[in-house]
Amino acid sequence: MSVVIVIPARFASTRYPGKPLAMLRGATGKSASLIERSWRAAQGVAGIDRVVVATDDDRIREAAEGFGAEVVMTSPACRNGTERCAEAIANMGISPEIVVNLQGDAPLTPAWFIEDLVAGLRADRDADLATPVLQTSGRMRADLLADRAAGRVGGTTAVFGAARQGLYFSKEVIPFAGRDFGPDEITPVFHHVGVYAYRPAVLAAYPTWPEGTLEKLEGLEQLRFLENGRRILCVEVEARGRQFWELNNPEDIPRIESMLAEMGEA
Numbered sequence: 001m002s003v004v005i006v007i008p009a010r011f012a013s014t015r016y017p018g019k020p021l022a023m024l025r026g027a028t029g030k031s032a033s034l035i036e037r038s039w040r041a042a043q044g045v046a047g048i049d050r051v052v053v054a055t056d057d058d059r060i061r062e063a064a065e066g067f068g069a070e071v072v073m074t075s076p077a078c079r080n081g082t083e084r085c086a087e088a089i090a091n092m093g094i095s096p097e098i099v100v101n102l103q104g105d106a107p108l109t110p111a112w113f114i115e116d117l118v119a120g121l122r123a124d125r126d127a128d129l130a131t132p133v134l135q136t137s138g139r140m141r142a143d144l145l146a147d148r149a150a151g152r153v154g155g156t157t158a159v160f161g162a163a164r165q166g167l168y169f170s171k172e173v174i175p176f177a178g179r180d181f182g183p184d185e186i187t188p189v190f191h192h193v194g195v196y197a198y199r200p201a202v203l204a205a206y207p208t209w210p211e212g213t214l215e216k217l218e219g220l221e222q223l224r225f226l227e228n229g230r231r232i233l234c235v236e237v238e239a240r241g242r243q244f245w246e247l248n249n250p251e252d253i254p255r256i257e258s259m260l261a262e263m264g265e266a
Contacts, residue, residue: 003118004050004096005042006072006088008081009035009064009104011057015153016250020060020104024247025257026266034247035060036067037107044111047118049096053104054088080221082196083207089200098122099203101196105247108259113193113237120235121197124164127233128202129225131166132193133158134237134244138181141189143245144173152249156220158192158234166232169220193237194246196222202230 009020016022020035032040035053042051053064056076064071072091078084085101098118102109113132121130136144147154148171157174159167168174169192181187198206202225212227214220225232243259245252259265 002097003048003100004052004089004094004098005045005048005100005102005114006085007035007038007042007051007053007102007104008074008078008084008088009038009053009055009057009060010076010078010084011055011060012076015248019247020055021063022247022250022253024107024253024260027261027264028266030266032067033063034107035064035104036069038102038104038109039064039067039069041107041109041111042102042114045114046111047115048100052088052092054084056084079211082198082203082221082224085198086203086207089203095200097200099198099200101198103194103246106194107247108242108244108256109193109195110237110240110242110244112240114195114197116237117195117197117235120233121199124233126231127165128230129196129198130233130235131158131196131222132237133160133190133234134193134239136187136189136191137183138185138187139183140191141173141177141181141187142183144189144191148173152251153219154248155246156192156194158190160190160234164234164236166222166226166234168226169218169222171218171220190234190236191244193244 023031052070072088074087215223
């Protein structure tokens with residue numbers, strides 16, 4: 001088996017309990033849950049051998065099985081999506097070439113983001129895992145800043161080196177630019193897209209490491225890899241005119257529904 005997508009989903013989110021079952025209305029007026037829309041996004045990715053939903057909650061399991069998803073049950077002790085992916089792969093007893101973590105709050109993730117991510121990890125043998133980054137326009141950067149100004153935890157930003165190795169990820173908007181940008185102007189800020197492609201060995205090692213200081217402060221699971229000296233490849237992806245936003249807060253639902261309507265997504 002070459003590439004497996006795991007969609008980790010938990011009900012007991014601190015910021016947004018029950019988020020995977022939140023309903024989102026599409027362009028046709030019909031609603032589907034966040035977890036179903038994320039599963040649909042995974043089904044559209046080329047070169048994938050298997051897609052599974054990993055959860056510890058029977059409500060999510062029942063909903064996922066109801067729309068035809070394969071479900072793997074995991075422990076409530078998993079502290080984040082990466083730990084849940086690691087446990088799911090161990091419970092399944094498989095050894096794929098690459099494991100993709102498509103987090104269940106990103107239903108607008110285009111298929112080519114994941115396809116480019118897998119290709120990037122295959123091409124860079126020094127990388128332990130890979131994650132997509134999307135260069136922001138002035139409009140997207142302003143949206144990120146607006147979330148922070150309002151005290152909301154919105155999107156994550158990333159900075160990386162010349163060889164695209166991840167240097168840091170933050171819920172603050174970094175790097176500091178010192179000026180404003182026009183709505184359609186390209187900015188030096190890169191939005192981190194919450195998808196990961198891991199080599200199985202590093203994924204299996206991850207739950208054995210303690211939570212690091214930076215991971216706890218930022219609430220970002222990928223920082224545990226950096227704190228343990230692992231190399232994260234940042235793969236720059238292109239929006240191709242498609243809008244992208246993650247569902248982090250209840251206030252994001254109208255924004256995502258508007259994007260679904262504009263893109264004609266059912």
